[in-house]
Amino acid sequence: xxxxxxxxxRPSAGPQAPSAPPPAKPPSATTTYAIIGxxxxxxxxxxxxxxxxxxxxxxxxxxxxPFALVxxxxxxxxxxxxxxxxxxxxxxxxxxxxxxxxxxxxxSDALDRLGPKADKIQALFISVDPxxxxxxxxxxxxxxxxxxxxxxxxxxxxxxIAGKAYRVYYKEHRTxxxxxxxxxxxxxxLYLMGPDGAFISPVRAEQSGEEMATVLGKxxx
Numbered sequence: 001x002x003x004x005x006x007x008x009x010r011p012s013a014g015p016q017a018p019s020a021p022p023p024a025k026p027p028s029a030t031t032t033y034a035i036i037g038x039x040x041x042x043x044x045x046x047x048x049x050x051x052x053x054x055x056x057x058x059x060x061x062x063x064x065x066p067f068a069l070v071x072x073x074x075x076x077x078x079x080x081x082x083x084x085x086x087x088x089x090x091x092x093x094x095x096x097x098x099x100x101x102x103x104x105x106x107x108s109d110a111l112d113r114l115g116p117k118a119d120k121i122q123a124l125f126i127s128v129d130p131x132x133x134x135x136x137x138x139x140x141x142x143x144x145x146x147x148x149x150x151x152x153x154x155x156x157x158x159x160x161i162a163g164k165a166y167r168v169y170y171k172e173h174r175t176x177x178x179x180x181x182x183x184x185x186x187x188x189x190l191y192l193m194g195p196d197g198a199f200i201s202p203v204r205a206e207q208s209g210e211e212m213a214t215v216l217g218k219x220x221x
Contacts, residue, residue, distance in 0.1 A: 063191060063199040065165035069126065069152040072139020077152060079197055086121045086220055087193040088203065091168045093129035093184045094141040099205075100125075101145075103188060108146040109209025110216060117220045118148065120195075126162055127153040128170035129184050166191055192219055 064079075071077045079087075088107065092100035104125060111118040125142050127133035130153055133141075138151030153159070163170060170186035190203040201219055203212060 063165075063167055064193055064197065067158070067162035067165060069154040069158055069162060070135050072135050072142070072151055074135050082122050082124075083197060084195050086195060086200075087191075087197075088121050088123045088216075089126065089166065089191040089193060090124065090189075090205070091126045091128050091163065091166065091170065091186060092188070093127050093186070094133050094137055095129065095183070097183075099188050103190070103205040104142075104145040104149060106205065106207065106209050106212055107190070108149060110212035111148045112146070113209055113213035114216055114220075117217060120220055121148075121216070123149040125149055125151045126159070127151070128159060128163065128168070128186050130154060130156050130159050132180065192216070 066079055068076055068078045090100075090103060090107065092103070094100075107123050111121065111123065114121075125138065127138050133153045135153055138153045142149045142151030154162070162168075168187055168189075170184055173183045173185050175181045175183060188205050190205050192200045192203050194200050203215055203219075207215075
């Protein structure tokens with residue numbers, strides 16, 4: 001009669017070889033895109049400014065591109081509407097608990113310190129949370145940090161196009177079962193774009209307004 005594994009009369013077979021682990025699943029497209037976005041952000045922050053100053057910036061053609069978004073008054077705005085001005089671009093969302101308001105406060109402080117050169121720069125806050133960040137919401141949110149920052153939003157498809165152009169990582173992170181129970185994970189990088197729309201340099205968000213003003217003063221002609 002066949003005995004089961006717990007039958008005390010059955011002699012022990014000795015140590016068993018460990019079973020082979022199940023084959024690893026290939027990363028999803030979302031995971032791959034997230035990794036690429038984070039790596040590009042690290043490249044930008046780690047080497048972008050140095051390479052720009054040396055005149056050999058290999059990421060210049062990788063960052064930026066056409067976008068069509070919606071401003072606080074419901075009007076369609078494209079990247080070409082800002083030609084002739086430098087763009088200081090930041091992606092975030094209005095429900096962000098700390099990183100976004102801190103970064104935008106720093107941008108506002110830096111522009112106030114910059115003097116006449118600040119008039120050459122248009123700071124843009126682009127939402128990565130279009131479900132909650134309506135045109136009116138982003139208008140009020142951006143205005144809270146001063147008149148120099150313009151808030152933009154759009155449909156999920158419009159935000160995706162802009163995010164991919166700037167190599168931005170963002171992803172919804174659920175915190176509960178309700179429709180509004182989520183935060184947005186996102187990269188935190190400021191992108192300085194030239195009057196021709198071409199990428200110039202990353203600007204660290206994690207610095208003081210005085211430090212950022214010094215950086216921008218060197219980059220803006």
